Amino acid sequence: MSKDIREADVPDAGVGAGSRRRFLARGAALAGGAIGAGAAGAQTADNTPPNVPAWMKQEGQPLSKDPYGLPSPFEKHVIRQGRGDQVMPGAGSLQSPLQHLRGMITPNGLVFERSHAGVPDIDPAQHRLMVHGLVKRPMIYTMDDLVRFPSVSRIHFLECSGNGSRELRSPFGKSVQISHGLVSCCEWTGVLLSTVLEEAGVDPRGKWVLAEGADAAGMSRSVPMEKCLEDAMLVYAQNGERLRPQQGYPLRLFLPGWEGNISVKWLRRLKVAAEPFMTREETSKYTDPMPDGTARQFTLLMDAKSVITYPAADHRLRQKGFHEISGIAWSGRGRIKRVDVSVDAGRTWRQAALQEPVLDRAVVRFRLPWQWDGGEAVLQSRAMDESGYVQPTRAQLIAERGMNFGYHNNMIQSWKVGSGGEVTNVHA
Amino acid sequence: MSMLELRTGVALVLLLALPAAAQTYGFGRPATEREIAGWNIDVSPDGAGLPNGSGNVAQGKQVYDKSCATCHGAKGEGKPADRLVGGQGTLKSDRAVRTIGSYWPFATTIYDYVYRAMPYNAPQTLTPDEVYAVTAYLLHLNGIVGADAVMNAQTLPKIRMPNRDGFVPDARPDTANVPCRVDCR
Structure with missing residues (x-):
């Protein structure tokens, strides 16, 4: 559960721990040098006119330093942050730093996250999407199958329906990141859900589709068939690259304009039925209690x-x-x-x-x-x-x-x- | 009839013979019954999906004490995780307490959720008997069933939850702000 996947992200040439340590030490020395020069430039040496800046008098970092590009060390404060109230380490949210974002697109590393039982470490070669229930042909798809379908890319916001929930009773967020940071906007690429449902052949009695995630929460929501056929997507890429693990790698549902929770991440199963499944997340959670004691249910659209x-x-x-x-x-x-x-x-x-x-x-x-x-x-x-x-x-x-x-x-x-x-x- | 016409005719007959919503891409493969059975874990309000097995309140207390109490409290009072018991009659108040007993509309959802997601550190490890039992215990703690209740695929869907009729459809847009420009307030 608490397996540290960051360890797996450290480059390891597979030539033994000794060489890997040397690699890391060298990387750290280079990074430290860069930060040291920068910090020195900012604090001790004067790199402003008329002086020639120190970074013009020596060769810069080798191009191979960060094969996957990273922000400048001077931007290390631009990170996602939680509200500091999570009970379980994997169940909570991280808000996007809206105060540091420009334009309309959220970079992948800064997209907000809401997860209910941690981020699963899914091998895409073993991930499967099952489509069954009220369909003529129950199907299983691999990721290779899914990317073969005709694809679409669309730019849409994604917002957790709990975004701003704390602001109602009193001014809660000490920054716009904490008050409003559960919204992001990306270019999403995948296959239209209607394409995949047509392959399986939906029975006319099928009015709802259960979407189930492959995380430890088995996240599950019922989606109206109308939305599934209108504009729902099975997404495998965001902003040009494959989904981040926190965003549902390797496959997520995406329902444009609707509350984030129903765009189920790590999607493994779609089951067509005549009625909604009344899962925990669409009854006891994500419903809106009214003053008369009732609660609105299936309040799925996110208003302006x-x-x-x-x-x-x-x-x-x-x-x-x-x-x-x-x-x-x-x-x-x-x-x-x-x-x-x-x-x-x-x-x-x-x-x-x-x-x-x-x-x-x-x-x-x-x-x-x-x-x-x-x-x-x-x-x-x-x-x-x-x-x-x-x-x-x-x-x-x-x-x-x-x-x-x-x-x-x-x-x-x-x-x-x-x-x-x-x-x-x-x-x- | 030329070969071309013949071929066209044969092709037409083949096309007409296909079902109306034929597969157009042919990717993927059929899911077998065995594969579906392994993943088909959802339970619906009508009881569809409930497995064989059963459990009673006393057995449920044992399961709860062992697997649930650490996070949900000795008697479901909550902390650190969600409160599970009490709150009936508070939904109209300014500080409503929403629990299984006061808020959840369907008892089948307890089975579905406990099996798929609980205990938090080991989901999908409880047996059907254990899930039925802890469901019975949670219903008993909320005063919905007696101390001798037994839950199984027949009895669980028949439970009527106190807040069964408490949910209404989306009524938005429910506000009508006016985009005033001057002297607005």
Whole structure:
């Protein structure tokens, strides 16, 4: 269970531990040298004009240093982070560092993660997808089979329905990473689920499909057949490379615009049935309790949402004058049509510019120029999508759903800029 | 009739003879019954998927004490993992307690989830008898069955959970914010 897979990632030429240690030592020396030079440049030597920087006076790192490219050592703080509340080491979430991301695409190493019983170490050669139940031809597919099918690539957001769940009762996240970091946007490549279901021949009585993961949670969700045939994908690649283990390697379900949990990772089985299976994750979890004691079930679509990622909580504005307010917006109902930004807690709003391309159910970057006068300000963003849906306020959500719902919280977020430039998470 | 026409005719007959939704790619292979049986672990509310076997409350206490109590508490009170017992009557309150007894709509889901995912460090290792037994015990701790209850493929789907009718369909969009620009509040 707690097998350390990082050990397996260390290059080992298979020529004995001694040579491997030497390799590691040399790698560490090179890396240390790089960091040392950098740190020295930053702290002791002055590498700014008119001096010639130290890194111009010696040859740089060999090209072979990182066969799989890594970020600069100076970017080592740009990592995913949890909320620090997980009971089991493999059951919890890691939030994406939204405050450090630019544009619309999330790099693979920074895509948020939510797993329920750890990340399985799956050998793709032994992974199988079983398709059975109410089908004419129960089938088994290898990964080689699945990549032979006609493929599609689509850019879509993926959001955990628990993203922002802690923000309802009180301003919880000390940064936008913690408050809103359970959303990412990638280019996903795979085969349409409809293609594979047509191969098996779905019985007309088949209205739901159980999707089951090959992790230790045996993650299982029931998916309406309509969605399976409309735009569901069996995904094996993200942003050009095979899925990361944390994202379901070697195969995951992907349901555009829907809550992340139902895009079952490590997909091993699809079972067609007439009725939903009422799994634990679609009854006791991922349901939305209402004030009258009932709970909404199969609340699968993620409604329009936006958040300002700069300036945001944990930032400090050091100078008056120009600051570009920047953030992200997305909607499970389609394209984002407009994002408005307020700097006065919602009294007045200005329309932000949307960065092209604005894609169906994808993250869009918005920006608004702002002159900070050095006084207090409360920043908010409000997304509208092509269906006409407008991102709600916290008060509007509570009026409809009470205080017990946590999933699907898409309330307008407020960041307060203090007179000293410090930015904090507030309810406004 | 020329050879070409003959071939075309034969091809047409073959095409028409195929079922309407024929396989078009031919990748993969048929799943055998034995293969399906090994992976087909889900259990539905109507009892479909429940295996042979049975277990009672007393046996379930033994399974629970050995495999569950460390994470879920001596009597299902929770901590560090989810609370499993109590909370009935709290769902309308501001601090609802959602457990198997107060929230779960189907008893069959207990069997399905315990077998597939519990215990956390050794899923799919309990026998059907053990899963039936611990299911009976959890239902008993929640006051849903008596101390002499026996769970099996016949009795478990008949259990009516207290919150069976507590779930409603998605009602969104349920808010109608107006994109006001000036003098908004």
